[in-house]
Amino acid sequence: MRVNFTVNGRPQEADDVWEGESLLYMLRERLGLPGSKNACEQGECGSCTVRLDGEPVCSCLVAAGQVEGREVVTVEGLAEYAKQRSEHGGCGTDSCNSSRTAGTSLDEAKRWAARGIDSQTGEGGELSPVQQAFIDAGAVQCGFCTPGLLVAADEMLERHPNPSDADIREALSGNLCRCTGYEKIMDAVRLAAARQSEEV
């Protein structure tokens, strides 16, 4: 069958799609977007997390045919998506205006910053704040969980700019990581939140 949908803002058409295929397979094998990862194919690990009409979902559990006419954002489009969002008026929820009651101060967060180290591959390029924070905080090891975590974390920060630690943990509880023990991932999300609130 044929499926037409929008990925990262661009219309896409996939042909000869097997009816049992998942959105994940279609992205990876038909559209040349392997950034979303396949680690369990049963919705337990979150490595394949994408946004479907804005909602974070496991793309392995969305049938390819179900995305006909819908909008998908993958990790490959995350930087552009974040850029568009910041250019079009911030997070778009009224929680932006609420005073800080939780979360991490920027001073605290800066402890995990790169301490003056950059690299050719570590700067430049257009990265979203959460992507940059994952690099700076050391939240990336093998990196297989990273794309899904980034999509989930970015969406959480959009809804909830000043999350408490428990909020972060709850929002990311559908994303397994086997390398980091999650501590640096917590640091990265706190850092991204702190940088984001500094900009606002």
Added chain:
Amino acid sequence: MDFLRPASWEEALAAKAEHPTAVPIAGGTDVMVEINFDHRRPEYLLDLNRVGELSEWEVGEETVRLGASVPYTRIMENLRPELPGLALASHTVASPQIRNRGGVGGNLGTASPAGDAHPALLAAGAQVEAESVRGSRLIPIDDFYTGVKRNALAPDELIRAVHIDKADGPQQYSKVGTRNAMVIAVCAFGLALHPGTRTVRTGIGSAAPTPVRAKAAEEFLNAALDEGGFWDNGRIITPSVAKQFADLCAGACNPIDDVRGTASYRRHAVGVMARRTLMWTWESYRGTDRAARRMGGAA
């Protein structure tokens, strides 16, 4: 495999009538796992995502008519006052990503004893709105589960919505898993106080071939509360009554040993959850009851 994409509910019913073996897919959180792992190769997949009304709900006088595909996230965020037990159950479902896709219709369609919604539906009281081209009917939740992963739907029927009684008292829900998030129930327990009818209803998950109510426990507790005038005097439920209730709930289980837990543990845990959820709901009832009386006095 054929992928059927009805654009409306009528088209969906017609497709199901024409292809009774078609497997409905909405959130995909059960069906896609089976397809991905080669456990199932249905002849037809019937996509319900384009049927918009399945993702809507209506809050009525007595009940909430909850569309079969309303995601758990929406239930948690929007229906906590009306459906507190189901909202709590929804929060225990898997992960945020799954809660954004899965809905109660899928839980009912799969009818796994481990489905998280079942105990909450049993405790609250609900009816499943099933429809086919032949017509529509309401199936009481107590009659819906007919066996392990079997339900009362006819082959040509689809689940349109669930009519859940609006809470008239406190409700609670607990689920045991061996992880603090994203876990399938080892066993689960739902409890609802119905001060209007002066009854208590329960629901047990993953501890019998189907989701069940602990009817003997309910009857015992209804009688005990009634005899002691508890509904009126709001007294603390005695430990012996709570224990007897918990034991009867444990006794209502007919669990198995499996890789997720032993039968013996499931019975034990259901008893603990029954006692705790009774205490939480009763404390809440006493609190609101006292508050209501104070407000009445002030007026």
Added chain:
Amino acid sequence: MGTTGLPTNLTQGSRTKGGIGESTLRPDGVLKVTGEFAYSSDMWHEDMLWGQILRSTVAHAEILSIDTAEALATPGVYAVMTYDDLPTEVKHYGLEIQDTPVLAHGKVRHHGEPVAIVAADHPETARRAAAKIKVEYRELPVITDEASATAPDAIHVHEGRTDHHIGHVAHPNIVHRQPIVRGDVAAARERADVIVEGEYVFGMQDQAFLGPESGLAVPAEDGGVDLYIATQWLHSDLRQIAPVLGLPEDKVRMTLAGVGGAFGGREDLSMQIHACLLALRTGKPVKIVYNRFESFFGHVHRHPAKLYYEHGATSDGKLTHLKARIVLDGGAYASASPAVVGNASSLGAGPYVIDDVDIEAIALYTNNPPCGAMRGFGAVQACFAYEAQMDKLAAKLGMDPVQLRQLNAMEQGTLLPTGQAVDSPAPVAELLRRVKAMPLPPEQQWLTAGEAPDVRQLPGGLSNTTHGEGVVRGIGYAVGIKNVGFSEGFDDYSTARVRMEVVGGEPVATVHTAMAEVGQGGITVHAQIARTELGVTQVTINPADTQVGSAGSTSASRQTYVTGGAVRNSCELVREKVLEIGRRKFGTYHPAWATAELLLEGGKVVTDAGEVLADLVDVLGDEAVEVEAEWRHRPTEPFDLRTGQGFGHVQYTFAAHRAVVEVDTELGLVKVIELACAQDVGKALNPLSVLGQIQGGTVQGLGIAVMEEIVVDPKTAKVRNPSFTDYLIPTILDTPTIPVDVLELADDHAPYGLRGVGEAPTLSSTPAVLAAIRDATGLDLNRTPVRPEHLTGTA
């Protein structure tokens, strides 16, 4: 021809010196956060086929027949191969013992053993075709434990063994046996005022790396094959693959594709040979990607173990003796079992001074899933047992458990039961002191300003099982000892090719090794070493491949030590050559060229007094300097087969944990509140990466403490939970805060004084959590993982 996902050079600069000791960032970080980093499963090639493996549905059976006709006739299928189609006389492989058939022959020995392979044009076609292969089995009784393995009439899992261990084992179903005997245990036992005994059970843990096994084999015009693969050791794979294909090693060109974690699970081959066979048979590129279900069958696991321990002590707490017997279940094939036995036995006494020791460790052949390498490698199982014993002993003596450990803690100079002296710092008592001194986390963090508790902070989490009822806090301590590097006389070397040249007016170093970057950050460290040694800022890391000499395995906490050592060594050789060029060109202009100690710093040649002699750009000009050299750490020797004596290990590493848990004692649910760690790392080459290793290792230890276990049916030897639904690893809501106190006490034998980091935290984390649960519940828990049943008397 179109191929995507080929590994690329990674070039990294730095505004600061970016050398060792700084927390420089990963050179592959941007690729990984943008989704552009190509993992082995992301490779794509025009016209490629998909490979599928048919695996046994039973654990132990004779194969009566295999019928592939229907599968072969399926449209879209290009090849179906069984044992009979293997091209050469070499039909087995293995890390140490070549006992593993490439495809089953006559018999299957474990559930999920590969029987046949298929190549087709779509993964679904390959799956359907594999399902059409008819295999007729006649089931055999299963061997699942020591009793059934060593019964006089037990079926031999492997008939006619000829490996070098068969001569010293009592039964052909024992892979290897290693006793460690020192002193006079019988006499020492007489001096003991108290004796504690225990029998401990350690469950089967899975590495559960997130990127399942995968790779792409591309047939080449010269009859060879190019293999892009996620592995831990390219050259070890190569040594096993080439003979089966009947190709010389230079015709099997291997390149490391992106690796999604490893933790020991990629030391053995998985789909490497299968993909190459199908590619050579069909003449087309073949990609194989396991799904999660298959991954559980596609790699070895951590050995489950039964451990019998007896410790004695005088009434003042001094250990008198240790008797221990460690039985590891190696499953159907040997994999790394012999080396795991060596570790479990030689480190079985833990980081304590005990003069009189009698330890025996064995690994069994059974029909359970094959077990081999996993982070901690034999030392993990032993640590679980000896640390439980320390707590038991402390309780019996009425002593503080930390004090008892400190009283008996080894230090530099202590003799291990192998007779080997620990010849670098061993701050065991100090690590314990440090974790104990850390502030405790606040109590009852679930209490909120409102009425409802924050269930996310309680055992059970979002499942809403308690609002504080039944919750009891417990605290536990543990410390462990792990060896670094390959032991027992193994020639544990690495190779580095380092090149220096001027590119775009700037001196650039290029580092080429075959080291498998599996996420640990080895490439980050290589760039740092090159900057420190060569005074450059720009460093290019070449993809790892077999066009350069072996780097050894990314395991045993060894890569920073050994390949880091090799990179430093090659940099030093490059530096000498650069200085030679400098002397040749400029030596006559300044006497310091001949007399001073010269360094490369900030792109210049400087004297040790800081005087600048020349710019590297001027020294190098158009010349490129390149060195490829092997580097080895000091040699070790095998353990004596009867006494276990010998200089077996090259380095030791130590970590201590304090666990704070809250247990819902009625429901048996556990929440780990904090896992504080103190570890000596010798020298933190990259402090950020060091923390990542310690925290990651700590959480893998937490997993085996409270949730992770591959459950094997004892009646059928079949795996009951091969999925992420039923094999649970910790989520971010199960994971506590992990404060880390890093010590840097240099090991003078090691490059920069560093100490391998990755494994030690996985040892002590598990027993610390168990100790904390015992403290909370008062229960005498002797197995891990501990399940709710064990805490509620409902097992």
